[in-house]
Amino acid sequence: MGNIIDMASFEHLRRSNSDDRYTCPKTNVTFPRIYKVLVPDGDLVDDVPVFIGTYSTEYRLKEPSSLEQLPGFPPLTATKISMLDAADEMYLDVIHFNNKDRALGFRQACGHLGLEPEHVRSFKDEQGVFLLLRRDDAPRKVGHIIFRSSDVQFIHGLGADMECEYVAAFNVLGDLIPLQSIEINEEE
Known part of the structure; x- marks a missing residue:
C-alpha cells in the first residue's frame, strides 16, 4: 500500500x-452499517443445545438472519451502532x-x-x-x-x-x- x-x-x-x-x-x-449483536450462549445437554443464560457480543456488517435462531433460545438482538x-x-x-x-x-x-x-x-x-x-x-x-x-x-x-x-x-x-x-x- x-x-x-x-x-x-x-x-x-x-x-x-x-x-x-x-x-x-x-x-x-x-x-x-455496523450491528452490535447479542448472541445467546448455549451448552450441550444430552446432545441438545440449551441456553445457559448468558450472551456473547458480536459485531457484524449485516443483520442476523432468522436462520440463526435456535429453538429454545432467546432471539438474537441486533442494534445499529455508529x-x-x-x-x-x-x-x-x-x-x-x-x-x-x-x-x-x-x-x-x-x-x-x-x-x-x-x-x-x-x-x-x-x-x-x-x-x-x-x-x-x-x-x-x-x-x-x-x-x-x-x-x-x-x-x-x-x-x-x-x-x-x-x-x-x-x-x-x-x-x-x-x-x-x-x-x-x-x-x-
Whole structure:
C-alpha cells in the first residue's frame, strides 16, 4: 500500500450522512452499517443445545438472519451502532476491498495471524467486499472504529499514480480524530 491519507486532516469532511454510515469523500465508498449483536450462549445437554443464560457480543456488517435462531433460545438482538461504548475493550477495523480475491487473501492472512474466525466478518455489495475486524491488540485504539478504503491517486512529487489508503478513525463520542493520535507510542 502506498501513502496513508488520514481523513481527519480534512476538517470539512466530517460525517454528513443522516444514516450514520461513513462515506469516504475521496473514494466515494459508503461503508455498511455496523450491528452490535447479542448472541445467546448455549451448552450441550444430552446432545441438545440449551441456553445457559448468558450472551456473547458480536459485531457484524449485516443483520442476523432468522436462520440463526435456535429453538429454545432467546432471539438474537441486533442494534445499529455508529460508535463503540466507552466500556468496550476492543476496537473495530472496517476495510473496503474493490477486489474479492484481495479480500479473501486478507481474510486468510487474518487466520494465519491468529485472529479468531468470529472476529472477522465480511459483507459484499456492489461497491466491493468489506471486512470487519474486532481487535484488541492496540490499547490506544480501544473504543475506536477505523474505516479504511483505497484508491489510485496521482502523486505530483513522484510524477506517478500510487495506491493510497484513506483512513478515518472515530472515537467513542463519534468524533473524527487523527489516526496518528492513537497510533503513536502504543507501548506507553
